[in-house]
Amino acid sequence: MLFGLETDIFILLAFCLLAACAFEFVNGFHDTANAVATVIYTNSLKPNVAVVWSGICNFLGVLFGGIAVAMGIVNLLPVELLIDQNVYHSVAMVFALLFSAIIWNLGTWYFGLPSSSSHTLIGSILGVGLAFTFMPENTRGVGVNWTKATEVFSSLLISPLFGFSMAIIIMFLLRRFLSRALRKVVFSEPKKNQPPPAWIRGILIVTCTLVSFFHGSNDGQKGVGLVMLILIGIVPARFALDNSKDPQHLNANLTSIERIISQLDTNHLSIDDRVIFNEARHEIASLRSQIDHPLEGHHLPEGERLKARRSLMLISRDLTKIVDGGSTNLTKGQIATLKKEMNNTDGIRRYTDYAPDWVILMISLSLGLGTMVGWKRIVVTIGEKIGKQHLTYAQGASAEIVAAGTIAASSGLGLPVSTTHVLSSGIAGTMVANKGIKNLQADTVRNILLAWLLTLPVSMTLSATLYMLFRWIF
Numbered sequence: 001m002l003f004g005l006e007t008d009i010f011i012l013l014a015f016c017l018l019a020a021c022a023f024e025f026v027n028g029f030h031d032t033a034n035a036v037a038t039v040i041y042t043n044s045l046k047p048n049v050a051v052v053w054s055g056i057c058n059f060l061g062v063l064f065g066g067i068a069v070a071m072g073i074v075n076l077l078p079v080e081l082l083i084d085q086n087v088y089h090s091v092a093m094v095f096a097l098l099f100s101a102i103i104w105n106l107g108t109w110y111f112g113l114p115s116s117s118s119h120t121l122i123g124s125i126l127g128v129g130l131a132f133t134f135m136p137e138n139t140r141g142v143g144v145n146w147t148k149a150t151e152v153f154s155s156l157l158i159s160p161l162f163g164f165s166m167a168i169i170i171m172f173l174l175r176r177f178l179s180r181a182l183r184k185v186v187f188s189e190p191k192k193n194q195p196p197p198a199w200i201r202g203i204l205i206v207t208c209t210l211v212s213f214f215h216g217s218n219d220g221q222k223g224v225g226l227v228m229l230i231l232i233g234i235v236p237a238r239f240a241l242d243n244s245k246d247p248q249h250l251n252a253n254l255t256s257i258e259r260i261i262s263q264l265d266t267n268h269l270s271i272d273d274r275v276i277f278n279e280a281r282h283e284i285a286s287l288r289s290q291i292d293h294p295l296e297g298h299h300l301p302e303g304e305r306l307k308a309r310r311s312l313m314l315i316s317r318d319l320t321k322i323v324d325g326g327s328t329n330l331t332k333g334q335i336a337t338l339k340k341e342m343n344n345t346d347g348i349r350r351y352t353d354y355a356p357d358w359v360i361l362m363i364s365l366s367l368g369l370g371t372m373v374g375w376k377r378i379v380v381t382i383g384e385k386i387g388k389q390h391l392t393y394a395q396g397a398s399a400e401i402v403a404a405g406t407i408a409a410s411s412g413l414g415l416p417v418s419t420t421h422v423l424s425s426g427i428a429g430t431m432v433a434n435k436g437i438k439n440l441q442a443d444t445v446r447n448i449l450l451a452w453l454l455t456l457p458v459s460m461t462l463s464a465t466l467y468m469l470f471r472w473i474f
Helices: 005-041 047-064 069-075 087-110 117-132 146-177 179-187 198-234 246-263 269-293 302-324 332-341 358-371 377-387 393-412 419-435 444-474
Strands: none
Touching: 005 047, 005 087, 005 117, 005 198, 005 358, 005 393, 005 419, 047 358, 069 146, 069 198, 069 393, 087 117, 087 269, 087 332, 087 444, 117 146, 117 198, 117 444, 146 179, 146 198, 146 393, 146 419, 179 393, 198 358, 198 393, 198 419, 246 269, 246 332, 269 302, 302 332, 302 377, 358 419, 393 419
């Protein structure tokens, strides 16, 4: 026994955590070019300096970026899959996620394609969820949280279109409002081995810094979410709940929830909604029975934590589904209060939606170190192969400003976004703004679009297949 775990489980856990760090490391060097392409291509910074600086900024982005996106990743999977009592089923899930994501990331990096690590991980998670649909322990017939998946799909679809459009607008504004002398400077191509004027260099370094930081705050959180899936699946007794919080503080939230739903007229509900309403009430009663007595050390016993997590997640999911259906007799104020009691700030989900500091630090280091290698293949694609002309100073700065702003907004909303696709679409937008659609290199754009279109179905198929295989092995 090691750390309270059987030796084989401990080894599997250590391997999974190492693989998660490897995924984030690969994510770092796969996506490095998104942040450093312009400063390297324009000779604003030497490559070694640029990637080290970007790595530091990515590290800080993960460290201070919060966990909203991480929990969005965790919540893509249904409650039933994350509370499966069979640890080997959880190991199969984790292995399938990790291997499918790493295989696709390495493959696209090798061929120099700016594909999305976000799409890869999300596709892998959805593949496992879909495979779980056909597992005997799935009693609901649903293997994916489609509400959350829809939010994620919308974010991944809209963000490149937004990046493309905003880059065109910024280029138009630069041409419209800059003087002829300034336009001549900012719209010129970089000269070989010669840095740009100091003020342009400063702008490009700032935009590189912002993209790197916000890349860490968004992509790094995906790694945090992946590690939490591993810990919850393999060591639920230790990580099913945030043990830094006293479970008895839940009583106030549960009392408020019970007071509101006691006023809900079930005659307004459909038959299915009545079933899940009764399930929510049952889970509230079950949770009450766990915390309505003195707890040693203000913690639930390890054997009861997964059960408590199940109750918290089902209460949140079921009641949210009912009130979002719009068929209740509750007032807007009551619905707002009910949702507040179920959120992850001061509601019941604050016990399930969390990440230990050591997890955030581990992912920060993995992403930061990964950022410091592997940049060259994709820098050339972004700098020279998207458009028929080489990247100008104005184009590089415009694309990175759009990328930084889009990623920051998405992180604030708790939505994953593809840094790769936002920046690539921004570069494409600046090329179109210069000389129209004919200014794009058809072969490169086709390859990027192909990678974009294939990533989700390939990673979903790969992870679903691996999940079935690992379930059989374990």
